Amino acid sequence: MNTFINNEEFKNKVIFIMGATGTGKSREIKQDSDFTAEDFCLQAIIYIEKLLKTQRVPIIVGGSNSYIEKLVEDPVFMFKYKYDSCFIWIDVEQSVLNCRIDIRVDKMVKAWLVDEITPKESDGPLGSLKWTDI
Secondary structure (H helix, E strand, O other): OOOOOOOOOOOEEEEEEEEOOOOOOOOOOOOOOOOOHHHHHHHHHHHHHHHHHOOOOOEEEOOOHHHHHHHHHOOOOOHHHHEEEEEEEEOOOHHHHHHHHHHHHHHHHHHHHHHOOOOOOOOOOOOOOOOOOO
């Protein structure tokens, strides 16, 4: 079964694996880093092209949906014109998701309590985003 959007043979293929926070699709980058949607797009294009040169299919895992949307939809990057994409949505049962989020929040709270003795300029975003082998 071919699940690529346009299935245009002349276009390089790129796979996205997405899902709600806590579904297990990504690892976190440093929360205090200033990593914008623009940064995500620029880095993604660099790594996609590197992988395509080695005859491998790039798989982009995790990340904010708004970052992925900017990469795919922004006319500056011309992503839709250069690549054929397959989007895979990871879903888990609500009770499993709740458990994972509880564990994640507990870790964040414990980290904050340990770190609160050290002044911080910025706590950064609480969302998760990580390059996973791209």
